[in-house]
Amino acid sequence: MKQVLTGNEAAAIAAKLARVKVISAYPITPQTAIVEKLAEFVANGELDAEFMKVESEHSAMSACIGAAAVGARAFTATSSQGLMLMSEMLYIAAGLRLPIVMANANRALSAPLNIWCDQQDSMAVRDSGWVQLYCEDNQEILDSILQAYRVAEELMLPVMVCFDGYILSHTAEPVDVPEQEEVDDFLPPYRPRHPLDPAMPVTMGPVGVPEYYQEIRYMLHEAVRAARDKIVEVDREYGKRFGRRYGLVECYRSDDAEIILLTLGSLSGTAKDLIDRSRKRGERVGLVRVRAYRPFPREVLVKALEHAKVVAVLEKDISLGWAGALFADVSCALANVEGAPLLMNFICGLGGRDVSPLQIREALRAAARAAEVGEVKRPVRWLGLREKLVGLGI
Template identity: 55%
Template sequence: MKKVVEGSHAVSEAVRLARVDVISAYPITPQTHIVELLSEYCSDGTLNARFLRVESEHSAMAALIGAASAGVRTFTATSSQGLALMHELLHWAAGARLPIVMAEVNRALAPGWNIWTEQTDSLAQRDTGWIQLYCEDAQEALDTTLQAFRLAETVHLPVMVVLDAFFLSHTYEPVDIPEPEEADRFLPPFQPAFCLDTENPAAFNQLAPPNAYMEMRRSMQDAMESALDVLDAIEDDYERLFGRRYGAVEAVHCDDADIILVTSGTITSTSRLVLRQLREKGEKVGLVKMKAFRPFPFEALRIHTAHAKKLAVIDRNFSFGAGGIFAQEIRSALCNLARRPLVFGYVAGLGGRDVTTDVIEDIYWRTKTSAHPEAESIWIGLHQPAPAA
């Protein structure tokens, strides 16, 4: 069924199709539309789920940890300060190997108070053990959310489906929404590998002494390392049913490219237009879209960038004292290769500032005309102070 919906509601529709059992959420702009629609579905009987209204995002995740431990399918959504408040419990969810799915609508962190898009909130959680998948448009947000449940329930790790505030969450687009019976063929009922059970009592979240803790963490890493292959197999099934797939990394015109733009989220859509315009002018430019950030797609990135001379990484995020976070990780992924492209890191669009076609084209020409990066992170679009009178 084709329907024009906003990006947030595309996520809501996927959660409905997943037949989630428990939803727990605290409202925070700009994710609120996701759980508002889900609360309506729970109220009118469209979705047979328990909707838990809690007093904070910390409590929302705590409630889902309890529900997931009892063996039911769970979902929440948050943004920015709400995600930061969840931070402690993100570790608990991942360490307990609970397949919770969360939509995270990227929003800048305060202060100053800002409700517009920036990826720093989700990337600040990169070491918590959550899988992170970044979406470009509303169709991908729906598809990825539905896939996320199957991925989480296969590798026993929580999954964060990430989408840009307003540029995606509040923008209306045509979206193909599967019929419930089609979704059921793709996503069977949840069968937990372990759960709270009075007939088979077990201890959960116990003290982990030094002779056990490292093995627990290694097991989580093994699950992370398997997740990309599992996602690939899931996408094979999804493509057979619905005709769509995305890949952990998407490469466009990279085989002959001297310079490759590396993007994530909605900046990718704008970059596709710039890519076409530059290719029409004869420029050897390609595009790599990063969908998966955790686990990091080392091998795919190396393959797709192998022939390039330079990468222009556009980061809508920043790690203070270091630089753009995708650029950092990409440099790390390439550093041991005998032949590797130069990595130019650009920071743009913080706090929701527009990243237009002109901005992206400027980034391309800066990269092409520079022998080496002028800095670890090149800030694009700063408002220069007015000259002294």
Template identity: 55%
Template sequence: MRKVLMGNHAVSYAVRLARAEVVAAYPITPQTQIVEMLSEFCAEGSLDATFIKVESEHSAMAACIGAASAGARAFTATSSHGLLLMHEMLHWAAGARLPIVLVNVNRALGPGWNVWTEQTDSLAQRDTGLMQVYCESNQEALDSVLQAFRIAETVRLPVMVVLDAFILSHTEEPVDVPSQEEVDAFLPRYEPEWRLDPADPRAFNMLVPPEHYMELRLLIQKAMDDALHVAAEVDAEYGRRFGRSYGIVEAYRLEDAEIALVTAGASSGTARVVVDELRSQGVPTGLLRLRLFRPFPARAIARLLSRVDKVAVIDRNISFGHGGIFAAELKAALYHEPQRPMVFEFIAGLGGRDITPATVRGIVGYLQGHDQPPASPLWWEVKA
């Protein structure tokens, strides 16, 4: 069924289609409409789930941990400082191998107080053990949530689906909402091998001494490694069933590109338009869109960029004292390649500042005029 939905409501429809059994909710702009609509679904009976109103985002993830430990399909959503407050529990969810799905609507961190889009909040959680998926459109947000439950329950790791504040969360787009029967065939009921059950008592997440702790951490790393293949397989199956697939990383017009733009999230659509425009002018430009960030698809990225001369990474985030987070990850992925492109780092769009076609054109123009990247990231379109 075709509907016109804002990104937040596309997520809500996906959670209902996934038949989530527990939703833990604490409101924060700009994700609040996700849990508001889910509360309406629960109230009207179209979603048979326990809706838990908690006192904080930390408690929201704690409630999901309890629910998933008991074998329930659990969901929550947050943004920005709410995600930071969840941080401790994110480590617990991953360490306990719980397939919770979390949606984070990217929002800049304060102070100064800001409710607009920036990816630093989610990227700051990159070492927690959560998988991370970045969406370009409202349709992709719906599809990614459905895929996330399937992936999480296969590899037994939590997944965070990420979309941009306001640009996606509050902007309405046509979205194809699949039928419940179609989704049920793709995402069957969750049946965990182990769960908290009074009829079959077991102990979980006890004290682990040094002689066993490293082995448990290695299992999480192996699950992350497996998740690369699982995510690709789930996406491919989703494409066969629903006619839409995205890959773990997307290459657009990269076959003969000399300059590649690297983006993630909604700004990818802007970059795509500029690539087409520049191609029509004879400028061999392409786009690499990062969709799956954790686990990081290093080999796929290295292969796709192997013939490119120059790469411009547009980071809508900042790791203070270092630079852009995507650029750092991409450079590490290319380090061992015998033939690798020059990587130019651009910090742009922080705090919701628009990344416009003119922004992207200017970045490409900079690459055309410089043979070597500067030693530090370029803060693009910063006021003097």
């Protein structure tokens, strides 16, 4: 049934539909409404789950690890500083191969303190072994969380479903909410292979001595890589059942495009509207949106981008002193590809700065100029920077 829901509400409803057994979380803006809603579901009996109130995000993830280890379907949600505090446990969850699903409402990192959206938080933990999916709208948040449990439990990997704080978390829009029975058919109960069980004791988290550690890391790496096929397989089945599919990347009017915008998350929607307007003027522009960021979908991306003249990567994060994370990754993916397109990077929307159509237009224009002259002089640029504010002694 269609309802008007915020992104946070969609995430909470998805966790409820997934019949999570343990929710452990610590409140942080802009995620808080997710776990508030889940606490309400547990309190009024709509959801049969243990809601664990903990003293920090570090403990929240620790509790999820324990819950998943004994075989309970675990869920948590966080943002920004909370994700940073959790980061030690993120690596452990992945290393122990525990299929925890987490919603991350993307928010900038301190300092300075900023509660608004950018994607620096989840980018900072992209190497933790978690699968990362980035959503464009509230429908995709709900669908991705349901898909995430299938991917997670079939590959024994944790999955982070990322969506832009406020821009999605606090925006209300129509979302199709599937029936519980349909979700139950799609998502069977979690059956761990080697749970912590006194009747069948196992050792979890032993020392990985130098003779074994590298192989254990290789196995984790291969599992995350295997998530590429698993995400596609689960998404295809989801599409058959619910009529919505997303894939690893979304290609929008990009087949014959000379200039392609490469995006992550909610700014893709604004950019698509702009692409439509540019197409009406006869400009050959398109958009490719990365949905699965880890594992990085190299093959499909190369195929989607290789015929373009210029690819402009728009992203709300930066690896300080270098470039945006997505830009660095796509550059790496296109290394050794003959006739690969020119690449440009546009850093935008940091700390809640609105990414306006005007800014995206500016990126398109710069990309068109690069396409004309056939070279990129300044690969990394900032959009919407108020240069007159930049002080001395930067």
